[in-house]
Amino acid sequence: MRRAISITVLSTLAGFAQAEGASSFDCDNFLKFGGDVTKTRALFDQGPETLTWNWFTxxxxxxxxxxxxxVWETLKPSDQVYLSNGSAPGPYGARVQLPREVAEKANALGMNPARVMHNINAVQQVDGMILEMGGDVPEAVKGKPVRFQLLMSKDTYDYIVQKGVYNVNGQEALTSDLDFPPTAWELKASWLWIGADTTFQNRLQADGYYIAQAYYQENGQYVVGYAALSGLHVVNKLKPDWVWTTFENVNNSKYTVTNAIPPTPMTNSTGPTTAAAAANTSFQPANPMLSKYELIGTQYEPIPTKALITPKLLANSQLESAFQSQSSCLACHDTAAYSKTKGYFNFALREQGGIVYPTAKLPPQDFADYKKLDYVWSLKRAHWQR
Incomplete structure (x- = not known):
């Protein structure tokens, strides 16, 4: 079956995308760029934010x-790739059986067994902090962390398995840098926890959030319920330095808060960029189920190996909450590297008695004795084989 979606063709005018007219974008085989990477790169260069929105749709x-x-829910979760015992993961399409306790609790809640159950155990962001729910949320979830998960496409998975880097043993055995195929994709989703509160769920649905089934483990027990998608990083290697793009719900500031005292609404300080805002204006009305999600920005141009007067920043308020002023997807992920003697590269840089994060590429000499992991920091989730 061929699927096509309505898009708006954008052109670059005065430094940002402007709507010109409507055409059709074919979603068939889009994860492989329709079998024509060169053509897709040319299309991307004509309007990065346009193609980004098409991918999201x-x-x-x-x-x-x-x-x-x-579609994105069928991608492989990273916890089913980097197994706790370091063993080889099963076939891409195979899913790990749900823990019995999760299945029983899901059944008691009347959940749909045909729907994905998202494992959203992760809460710690890159800087070691968590983002708390707050503001217009029920007392039962106030202060609870925003949760997230990582997923990958089949081509990403196949390359990881082929290179044997699904465990630390394989990464330590590397004799050269990794080089993922152009059709490699990774996604990172952030979630607001709902639980079984139907009133809160209905409110979030009215605010345009996508609601999914999910679970996590706490104090040795599984918690099962519903969760609302608050943000989504969409990343692929169409460009040599990868394409970094992120979306989030426009109502996130109502339900998540900063760590200030007293807490204030969490907002995004890096966007939407001018080009992203123009694309949002075109795509949101044409996609009712996505109308409350906005593109924050798209990062893809090579960043020089020296600090810029004005760094090119891109962050998701739900995933890089407290360090948005130092968040450059491309620069941080360029540091993905592993050394037999030093372990994973530490991109938390010491400066003037504090910690900063790179907003420009670090010089090659900083990676002496390291093997570069081609921007894929999810490999850090690998375990030693036991």
Whole structure:
């Protein structure tokens, strides 16, 4: 079955994208760029934010006819790739069986067994902090952390398995830098926890949040309920330095707060960029189910190896909350590297008695004795084989 979505063709005018007219974007095989990487690169260069929005729309199409899941929900979660015992993961399409306790609690809540159950155990952001829910939320979830998960496409997974880097043993055995294929994708999703509160769930649905089934482990027990998608990083290697793009719900400031005393609404200080705002204006009305999600920005141009007067920043308020002023997806992920003697590269840089994060590429000599991991920091989730 061929799926096409309505798009708006954008051109660059006065430094940002402007709507020119409507055409059609084919979602078939989009994770492989329709089998033509060169053509897709040319299309991207004509309007990065346009193609970014098309990808986001394709990712949010039904996975198949009569399938209740969206395309992106069928990607492989990282916890099913980097197994705790370091063993080889199973086939890409195979999913780990749900823990019995999770299945029983999901059944008691009347959840749909045909829908994905998202494992959202992660809460710690890159800087070691968590983002708390607050503001207009029920007391039961006030102060609870925003949770997240990582997912990858089949081509990303296949390369990891082929290179044997799904465990630390394989990464330590590397004799050269990694070089993922152009069709490699990774996603990072952030979630507001709902639990079984139908009133709160209905409020979030009215605010345009996508609601999914999820679980996590706490104090040795599984917590099962519903969660609302608050943000989504969408990353692929269409460009040599990868393409970094992020979306979030426009209502996030109502439900998440800063760590200030007293807490204040969490907002995004890096966007939407001018070009992203123009694309949002075009795409949101044409996509009712995504109308409350906005593109914050798209980062893809090489960053020089010296600090810029004005750094090129890009962050998601739900995923890089407290360090948005130092968040450059491309610069941070360029430091993905592993050394037999030093372990993973530490991109938390000491400066003037504090910690800063790179907003420009570090010089090559900083990576002596390291093997570069081609921007894929999710490899740090690997375990030693036991």
């Amino acid at each position: 394709c990712l949010n199409q039904p996975a198949a006819s009569n399938n209740p899941n969206r």
